[in-house]
Every structure is written in structure tokens, then in C-alpha cells.
Amino acid sequence: MDADVIVVGAGLAGLVAAGELVAAGKRVAVVEQENAANLGGQAWWSFGGLFLVDTPEQRRMGIRDSADLAWSDWQGSAAFDRLDDEDSWGEKWARAYVEFAAGEKRAWLKDKGMGWLALVGWAERGDGRADGHGNSVPRFHITWGTGTGVVKPFVDAALQAAEAGRLTFYHRHRVTGLVTDGGVVTGVRGDVLASDEAPRGAPSSREVAREFELTAQAVIVTSGGIGGNHDMVREWWPERLGTAPKQMMTGVPAYVDGAMIAVSEAAGARTVNRDRMWHYTEGIANYAPVWPQHAIRILPGPSAMWFDALGRRLPMPCWPGFDTLSTLRHLRTTPDLQQHDHSWFIVTKKIIAKEFGLSGSEQNPDITDRDLRALASRVTSAPPAPVQAFIDKGPDFVVAEGLRELVGKMNRLTDEPLLEHDLIERQLIARDREVANKYAKDAQITAIHGARRYRGDRIARVAAPHRILDPGAGPLIGVKLHILTRKSLGGIQTDLSSRALNGRGEPVPGLYAAGEAAGFGGGGVHGYNSLEGTFLGGCIFSGRAAGRAAAAAVQ
Ligand SMILES: Cc1cc2nc3c(=O)[nH]c(=O)nc-3n(C[C@H](O)[C@H](O)[C@H](O)COP(=O)(O)OP(=O)(O)OC[C@H]3O[C@@H](n4cnc5c(N)ncnc54)[C@H](O)[C@@H]3O)c2cc1C
Structure with missing residues (x-):
């Protein structure tokens, strides 16, 4: 076997998952279609705003926040209305995520070297209803270093693990299929793309140099959303948002192409809430x-x-x-x-x-x-x-x-x-x-x-x-x-261990999903609306869960 666990996508969710696996003593392969300059994915480009609840930064600014208030805001924003089906896991993830944001999250990240500006921002001030969408109080904590500061500890840890021979990067490797054996996901296959020195974020060549296949005991899909693929955005644009504009602009690099969604579906994973998106x-x-x-x-x-x-x-x-x-x-x-x-x-x-x-x-x-x-x-x-x-x-x-x-x-x-x-x-x-x-x-x-x-x-x-x-x-x-175009709110449905689920609600053996590819947890932790700063944290929380669960599952 090439690794204990393969992680598809070297964005924030993938790197967090990889870090957990390495910490648990597992051998990891990180497979990424872009070159090494792109480590950290979208999160590197991000503003680094994090949804945190009841923090010292808030208290110093005179803000009284609590897990209860945040959960009430989350529910008003999410407006989950598919609870017995597509929202069944998203809502559970939302509860767990708000508890994480009001509890362990800040200390866990601070321990990794992150810090936040003293001024807490007030994003998504809301729709004017006390029980409707929006943040009742400022919660948008801007990380020192912006997105580069958010990815740094996870990038550093992955590079160190690579040096120590515990993690192998497969850059310019585009996954086009999941390998299965009797319904169990046992690896990935795809194309090795021609070498390309394009700078971070710039589109790169799609010329195929050769094919590849890697095997492992489990695969974690952390391939991001669909914002760079306008055809897919249009395909899933919901009627409640009218018609998609004839001309849209793009808020994410071209590699946010959504192609892994169909690849995961072909291996049995179910995608949900694809009509929910977050475009500005x-x-x-x-x-x-x-x-x-x-x-x-x-x-x-x-x-x-x-x-x-x-x-x-x-x-x-x-x-x-x-x-x-x-x-x-x-x-x-x-x-x-x-x-x-x-x-x-x-x-x-x-x-x-x-x-x-x-x-x-x-x-x-x-x-x-x-x-x-x-x-x-x-x-x-x-x-x-x-x-x-x-x-x-x-x-x-x-x-x-x-x-x-x-x-x-x-x-x-x-x-x-x-x-x-x-x-x-x-x-x-x-x-x-x-x-x-x-x-x-x-x-x-x-x-x-x-x-x-x-x-x-x-x-x-x-x-x-x-x-x-x-x-x-x-x-x-x-x-x-x-x-x-920016974020996809829906994605691969997962349970609280980030195990990808099939259409019957059962785990697809050997397959996990996290980050934007999994709707930031459960196939849609946000429901219809985000309170902002929730995406990076969603990648961290679901990536961590995936890494821990996969580490526990493999020998
Ligand atoms: C400009 C900007 C500002 C933002 N600001 C904030 C903010 O302040 N707060 C916040 O919470 N969120 C913010 N976000 C959103 C947040 O950064 C993203 O939602 C999050 O980083 C997504 O991480 P991810 O790991 O799920 O996916 P990605 O970062 O998209 O990483 C996925 C990786 O998978 C690779 N991949 C995809 N398909 C394949 C394949 N088939 N084979 C191999 N590799 C593949 C991609 O190349 C990519 O590197 C911002 C985003 C942007 C772009």
C-alpha cells in the first residue's frame, strides 16, 4: 500500500486532516492537482475571519455573547427545513460546530500559534428579525496573518511530516476516480498533469503526462467547492434565487472546479443541498x-x-x-x-x-x-x-x-x-x-x-x-x-465522524469527506445562510474529525 490514508486536496481541510493522521502515527499521501506553490488552497487567499463565540476579544469590546445566542442565530440563519433528509446530518454538525466555536476552538487554534485582532468584526448583521438570519453580536475574529496565518500551522506541520517521511505530497496529481474493492474505497486513480510552475492561484495546464493509481486503507475527500466552475454553479442555481446572471465574476481560483463531487458519487457517496450556495x-x-x-x-x-x-x-x-x-x-x-x-x-x-x-x-x-x-x-x-x-x-x-x-x-x-x-x-x-x-x-x-x-x-x-x-x-x-461566485453550502453528506454516507444513510466503507466538499460538515452545516467566518472553521472542524476518525479506523 502507498499510504495508510490518502487525502485528496491540499487545502485547509485536507491539511488539517493530514495533520491529525500524522499525529496519530499514520502514513499519509496528500494528492493535489496543483503545484506546491498552492499549498493551503483557498484558505491562503482568505481574509482569515473566524466565527468564534464568547471570546476574550469580544468581552474586551463589551460584547456579551454565548453559545445559546450563537445557536439561536445559527438556527435563524440556517432555517433547516429538510431535517428528515438532506439536513439530518447538517443540523447535527451545526450544533457540534457552534459548541466548538464557543468552546475548544479558540484555545486549540491559539495553541497552534494563531491570534486575532482586538477589534471583532460584525458580519451579516441580519435581516431585521430577532429570530431571523444574522449575527446578533459581532463575532468575526480576524486572524493575524489573515488566511496565511490560518493555514500556516497546518502547512508547516505537513511540510515537517514530509521531511520526516511520514507524509508524501503528490502534486500535479488530479484524481478522476476512487478505486473500490467490493464496495470498499481502497485508493484513487487519475492523471499526472504536466509540470507547471504557475504562481499561486493562477490557472495551470491540464495537459496529461501519464496516469497514476495509489492504494490505501481509506480516502478523505477535501477537494473544495464549485465556485470556480460557472457551469456547475448555473446547473445548481436554485429557482428561489431567480436566474443566474449572464455574467458572473469569480471569487475563487480555477481549481475550485467541483469535479471530485461526481467522482465521489460514482463511488457511492451521496451529495445533498447542492442548491444552497453563498455568492456575493x-x-x-x-x-x-x-x-x-x-x-x-x-x-x-x-x-x-x-x-x-x-x-x-x-x-x-x-x-x-x-x-x-x-x-x-x-x-x-x-x-x-x-x-x-x-x-x-x-x-x-x-x-x-x-x-x-x-x-x-x-x-x-x-x-x-x-x-x-x-x-x-x-x-x-x-x-x-x-x-x-x-x-x-x-x-x-x-x-x-x-x-x-x-x-x-x-x-x-x-x-x-x-x-x-x-x-x-x-x-x-x-x-x-x-x-x-x-x-x-x-x-x-x-x-x-x-x-x-x-x-x-x-x-x-x-x-x-x-x-x-x-x-x-x-x-x-x-x-x-x-x-x-464563492462558496458551496451543500456537498457530500457525512456523519459526525466525517464518514461519507450513501443514499441509504450508511457509511461508504473507507471514504471520508470534509471541508467545502462536504458542505463544511454533514453536507450542509450552514443550511441556507452563513453567519460568516464559518467556512475556515468548518474546514478545520470537519477536517479534524475526518483525520481523527480515519486514523482510528485504519490499522
Ligand atoms: C478570497 C477569499 C476570502 C475568504 N475569506 C474567508 C473568511 O474570511 N472566512 C472564512 O471562514 N472563509 C473565507 N473564505 C472561504 C474559505 O477560504 C474556503 O471555503 C475554504 O478555505 C475551503 O477549503 P477546502 O480545504 O475545503 O477547499 P480548497 O481550499 O478549495 O482546497 C481544495 C483543494 O483540492 C484540490 N482538488 C480539487 N479537486 C481535485 C482533484 N480531483 N484531484 C486532486 N486535487 C483536487 C484543489 O486543487 C484544492 O487545492 C474565503 C475564500 C476566498 C477565496
Whole structure:
């Protein structure tokens, strides 16, 4: 046998599983279609935001959180409605995961060298219902080093194990089939791809050099989701989200191709909840793309005015940073919007300076490089350098001193001029009237006041309410927003030991799945919605379970 256990995919989930196996004294083969430069997969590119509950960081910021509150939020967001079938394991995973996030998770990761910024972020502020979607309190803990800091301990451990001869990397090995013997998964087969020195994240050659086969006592599939495969995203796009846009941008490298899903199904695994996905509506084209149609997600504070392609303000709860999928649903199901693939932010320089974050390790060099001085310089009236670079070079940004000029420039970014100055001006004037007092009937303004009651938001994230048409807060900036594909919420159904299940709910002998390929646990730990920062942790939690269970199962 080539190894005790084969792990397919060297992303976060795979590396965590491999680490557990090595720690248990097992021989591991990590099979990965990309080259060694890509170790860590998507997680390396990530912002490194982690969902943690009731932490010292939260308490220091005056946030009172608890496992109960988090579980209530999770249930409101997940809205599990397939409990006797596709959600049966996802819901159990969700319970276990919230307990992990409120318990062992922080200490376990801290012990591996991770640490978090003092300011806890407030992602997915919710749909306005106490029992609906969203985080009641800030829980988004940004890891020092961003995604690179999250993967580092697991990459280091795998490299050390490789040096010690306990783990073998098979880079440029693409798995196209699982080997079975009497229904038991005993290995993998596939193509060795031609050598390619493409830099991290860049698409690589698919030329096949030869075939390969490896054998082991068990296989763990940690091959990620489907976000880089627009055909698959379209195939599974659910009716409740209307129609998929004609043009989407991509928030993940091309290797997030979803191909292992069918390979796992062919060996007997069941996939569930494939219609559940997590794509963002605040995508901007990267002026320096790494992968095809590379878009960056804006992590917006709550103050931007969000308009549809026809210049109408989006309704509650479709405000920046509140409710990702309600916004996607609104944009894709409103009849006269379906033919348009974009929407707009209009902001002042004052708003963009404080409220625009960009998701991704490379977009946050201060946190990625753990540069405290550079981080402190964010608290100024100027936009952070990466945001300024987008204002200067991004194809989706226009800047103007006055609204008429701005709308003219925005109209030049679309095939036909769809925006009317007077309509937008009326809505901005109406909104601006509401900032004169500390209270307002405009619900978005009220939400901004609410956000600023949280110290973290007031210091670093939410601009003091001001009139958007106030020239002193300008210039005005228009940002054309695209839908970018990112995460799959469904996947291979697994039990709490990450054992892949078949259509009868029985484990497929020898097969495990974890990370995004397994819907971050159980085939869909999130149900319909994520509370954010839950993906990296889901990879860690399910990867760990898979590694431990496979280690216990093999001799
Ligand atoms: C820009 C960005 C920002 C993000 N920010 C956050 C955040 O702040 N917080 C958060 O929680 N999540 C975030 N995420 C999401 C999170 O990073 C991913 O969901 C997670 O890293 C997925 O890890 P994975 O190990 O399951 O899969 P992946 O990282 O996709 O790894 C899978 C690996 O399997 C390999 N593979 C696939 N098929 C095969 C095959 N057939 N044969 C061999 N190898 C194969 C792939 O090449 C890949 O290397 C972000 C993602 C991105 C891209």
C-alpha cells in the first residue's frame, strides 16, 4: 500500500486532516492537482475571519455573547427545513460546530500559534428579525496573518511530516476516480498533469503526462467547492434565487472546479443541498487578476447607498453587510432587474475611507504581514492603500465632485445609460434629510446609529452619519458591483465522524469527506445562510474529525 490514508486536496481541510493522521502515527499521501506553490488552497487567499463565540476579544469590546445566542442565530440563519433528509446530518454538525466555536476552538487554534485582532468584526448583521438570519453580536475574529496565518500551522506541520517521511505530497496529481474493492474505497486513480510552475492561484495546464493509481486503507475527500466552475454553479442555481446572471465574476481560483463531487458519487457517496450556495453581490473586478474573471469582494460597512441597475435604492434588509442572500435574491428575482447583472454603491470619500474592507489576504497587507504600524494608519480619513488602488485603477470605480457628473460617469460603465440623475438625487436628498437627528425613520440610518453603539464599529468601521451630498464629505464615488461566485453550502453528506454516507444513510466503507466538499460538515452545516467566518472553521472542524476518525479506523 502507498499510504495508510490518502487525502485528496491540499487545502485547509485536507491539511488539517493530514495533520491529525500524522499525529496519530499514520502514513499519509496528500494528492493535489496543483503545484506546491498552492499549498493551503483557498484558505491562503482568505481574509482569515473566524466565527468564534464568547471570546476574550469580544468581552474586551463589551460584547456579551454565548453559545445559546450563537445557536439561536445559527438556527435563524440556517432555517433547516429538510431535517428528515438532506439536513439530518447538517443540523447535527451545526450544533457540534457552534459548541466548538464557543468552546475548544479558540484555545486549540491559539495553541497552534494563531491570534486575532482586538477589534471583532460584525458580519451579516441580519435581516431585521430577532429570530431571523444574522449575527446578533459581532463575532468575526480576524486572524493575524489573515488566511496565511490560518493555514500556516497546518502547512508547516505537513511540510515537517514530509521531511520526516511520514507524509508524501503528490502534486500535479488530479484524481478522476476512487478505486473500490467490493464496495470498499481502497485508493484513487487519475492523471499526472504536466509540470507547471504557475504562481499561486493562477490557472495551470491540464495537459496529461501519464496516469497514476495509489492504494490505501481509506480516502478523505477535501477537494473544495464549485465556485470556480460557472457551469456547475448555473446547473445548481436554485429557482428561489431567480436566474443566474449572464455574467458572473469569480471569487475563487480555477481549481475550485467541483469535479471530485461526481467522482465521489460514482463511488457511492451521496451529495445533498447542492442548491444552497453563498455568492456575493459586492464583487469588483480585480485590476490585477490572478485567476480568470478574478473579483474581490468588498466587505462593506453599513453606510453606502445601494442602488439597483435602474437607480432605485435597494429595500430593507438589502443594505451593505446585512444579508447576503436576501440581496442576491432581490437582484435576481425582481422582474425588471433580471436582465441586468450589476448594482451600484454610491458613497462619499468619508464612507469609503472607513467602511470599505476588501476580502483576501493580498488585499490586506498590513494584517497579512502583521504590521501594526500600517494597521494603525487605517484609522485616518484616507482610504487604505489597497482601496485607494481600486479607486485609481479599478474598472468599476468612478469619482466626481458632483452627482450629475457622477451619474454620467456611472452610465458610461454600462452598455446603455440606465441611470437617471433626478431619480438618484431625490433618493439621496430624502436619505440625507434623515441624518440631521440622532434618530430617524430611515431604517438604514437607524441601523448605522445602532452599529456605532458598538465600540469596534465606531472606532474603525462605521463613518459618522453625514449627508452623502455634503461636498465636505466628498468627492462622490460610484462603484459598479458584480455577482461573484464563492462558496458551496451543500456537498457530500457525512456523519459526525466525517464518514461519507450513501443514499441509504450508511457509511461508504473507507471514504471520508470534509471541508467545502462536504458542505463544511454533514453536507450542509450552514443550511441556507452563513453567519460568516464559518467556512475556515468548518474546514478545520470537519477536517479534524475526518483525520481523527480515519486514523482510528485504519490499522
Ligand atoms: C478570497 C477569499 C476570502 C475568504 N475569506 C474567508 C473568511 O474570511 N472566512 C472564512 O471562514 N472563509 C473565507 N473564505 C472561504 C474559505 O477560504 C474556503 O471555503 C475554504 O478555505 C475551503 O477549503 P477546502 O480545504 O475545503 O477547499 P480548497 O481550499 O478549495 O482546497 C481544495 C483543494 O483540492 C484540490 N482538488 C480539487 N479537486 C481535485 C482533484 N480531483 N484531484 C486532486 N486535487 C483536487 C484543489 O486543487 C484544492 O487545492 C474565503 C475564500 C476566498 C477565496
